Amino acid sequence: MRVLSLRTLNRTLLERQFLLERTSLPAIDIVRHLVAMQAQEPNWPYVGLWTRAEGFAHKELTDLYEDRAVVRGTMVRRTQHLAAAEDFAWLRPTVQPVVRGALAHGYFAPHVEGLDTEELAAAGRELIRGGDLTRAALGRQLGERFAGRHGARLASVVELLEPVVYPPPNGVWGAWGNRTTTPLALAHDWTGVPTATRPDPRTMVTRYLAAFGPAGILDVQAWSGLTRLREVVESLPLRMFRTVDGKELYDLPDAPVADAETPAPVRFLPAFDNAALGHKDRTRLISDADRRRIAPVAALGVPLLLVDGFVRGSWSFKDGALRITPFRPLGRAEEDAVLGEARSLFGFVAGTGAPEDIAVEA
Structure with missing residues (x-):
């Protein structure tokens, strides 16, 4: 059974979430x-x-x-x-x-x-x-x-x-x-679409894996809120992987697994984004330490900043200003990339404004 590194899981999640490269879909x-x-x-x-x-x-x-x-x-x-x-x-x-x-x-x-x-x-x-x-x-x-x-x-x-x-x-x-x-x-x-008369957990699991896999049973349950999905998952024709610490992961037979060395651009995620909330084990996107850092306000939603594919900070837009708060210092090239993406984001959320309305806080 193939073992997938944390970085491989990160790049695969980003690819399936259209966060490695923007899609024309x-x-x-x-x-x-x-x-x-x-x-x-x-x-x-x-x-x-x-x-x-x-x-x-x-x-x-x-x-x-x-x-x-x-x-x-x-x-x-x-x-x-x-x-x-x-x-x-x-x-x-x-x-x-x-x-x-x-x-x-x-x-x-x-x-x-x-x-x-x-x-x-x-x-x-x-x-x-x-x-x-x-x-x-x-x-x-x-x-x-x-x-x-x-x-x-x-x-x-x-x-x-x-x-x-x-x-x-x-x-x-x-x-x-x-x-x-x-x-x-x-x-x-x-x-005008009739509501289904019975649940369809098999469709739910396969659709989830297409966007979030490879993933464990606890991941599917955390995303959906449902429990006791093992029988459903194990009834499907899925392939299996393991994490480096031995956890079992399931995936669709033909779903792509990304190269761990694929470059990942800076991305600004909204609060409650799919990529951040799609797993029980979220270390493929955010470290446990950073998750604890945002825990006191997580229920209100924390917009997140990805650098090299992983959460490196948060951001906010308030009173016409975009504020970026790195959790750890950014290198010069990283900060330039963050500010470049931030200018595009500012134009989208604000519509108007000047570059001085964007700031990276120490």
Whole structure:
């Protein structure tokens, strides 16, 4: 069984994530390849596509939202993602146990105790049909139907029970922060793509490996939020590798493994990027020490800087200024490469501004 070095795993991940070389593929094909892109903050998927695609413009993703080719909703890891409409149709039912599992948490459990959740789901479906009801309005109407219950919490429960998506203007490029008025729609009503009636974990695993492999079973589970996937993985016709410390990795039979010595350009990743969150063992992209460094604010999302393929710092865009914070000093050539890529990023996120609005902080 071939042993893959950490650097080989790094270059292979970068290649499959279109981070070694920007791709000329249309944005919709990139989204499909990545399976789903995390999208709590609406602007971040735009940056994720910019860092992967040649000449990517904001309008490309906005048009996909408005054409209903992609949708934004709760998917893997019970978090907001965007996916191609046809992928949401099978992915959401596949990870539904993870999504529904939130009902057992303290935030929801007291509000559904003694409640017939099927009755609540049916009421939610009836009210949401049409695609122009906001979350706040849904909460008010559910509060009237289920007297004595917290309407806003019931609205959130419906989003866990039903395949709900968030039509534009939600999710499109705009202010750095989520919109407070969120329109809701049932996915099959909005896209015209029927929602699958049963889970499809085999498709999920093979699609995951195409974008994130080679990977271990714990990696697939960490990305999806599902557990007990060993039987699914081992039922597939996959090839196997090992890491230098003996962990088993699985991959598609014909998927390419990159050369460890392939040069890796500077890349700016958005917060919650696929490449950073796609594995249980993330050392193929970020060291454990650097992961601990960002842990106190990781839940809020940390945009990351890649130098020679690995995380070397973070960045932020606030009040019209781009700030880059290396975790360790950069060499002269490295800093020049970082600033060159930063100027392109600044033009994308700011649109206007002067070079002095970019700074590498000590």
